[in-house]
Amino acid sequence: xxxxxxxxxxxxEYQEEKIHQALDMLYVDRKNExxxxxxxxxxxxxxTSMPNWxxxxxxxxxxxxxxxxxxxxxxxxDTHSPQKALTILRQLGHDLTSMNQLTHLLNxxxxxxxxxxxxxxxxx
Numbered sequence: 827x828x829x830x831x832x833x834x835x836x837x838x839e840y841q842e843e844k845i846h847q848a849l850d851m852l853y854v855d856r857k858n859e860x861x862x863x864x865x866x867x868x869x870x871x872x873x874t875s876m877p878n879w880x881x882x883x884x885x886x887x888x889x890x891x892x893x894x895x896x897x898x899x900x901x902x903x904d905t906h907s908p909q910k911a912l913t914i915l916r917q918l919g920h921d922l923t924s925m926n927q928l929t930h931l932l933n934x935x936x937x938x939x940x941x942x943x944x945x946x947x948x949x950x
Contacts, residue, residue, distance in 0.1 A: 834885045834888035834889050834892065835881060835884065835885050835888065840946065844946055844949050845881075845946070847949055848942055848945040848946040848949055849880060849881065849884055849942065851945050852884075852938070852941055852942050852945055853880060855941075856938060856941065859934050859937075859938055860880055860883050860938070861873075862931075862934065863883045863886070863887070863931065863934060863935060863938075864879055864882075864883050866917070866918060866920070866931060867882070867883060867886055867917055867918075868882065868883075883938070884938065884939075884942060886914075886917075886935065887935040887936070887938040887939040887942070888939045888942070889910070889914065890914055890932060890935035890936055890939060891935070891936050891939035891940065893907070893910055893911055893914055894932075894936060896911075897911065915928070918931045918932065918935075
């Protein structure tokens with residue numbers, strides 16, 4: 827599994843071996859959430875044709891959490907924040923019919939990110 831191109835995971839904050847270990851542990855408990863997000867974020871059959879689809883979903887979830895910090899005022903607004911927020915909302919909101927559905931996907935992404943960070947932190 828490769829994290830090449832996954833800018834949130836490819837930061838100096840994370841080690842690739844621990845990423846995969848934490849991701850595997852998270853996926854055991856959150857398989858349904860990963861599948862639901864992948865159906866929204868990725869084209870059909872990406873799960874079978876894209877070997878790093880779980881990393882892609884996790885990277886997106888980390889991006890949602892980082893954006894939430896900006897939206898809530900916990901971190902500074904940078905020059906790309908507005909475009910990043912619109913991109914996230916557009917990716918998740920495609921073909922949805924209510925704000926409740928969008929909120930559900932945002933919450934799911936945020937929770938995946940928070941759980942991943944907690945698992946990663948506890949690994950030695």
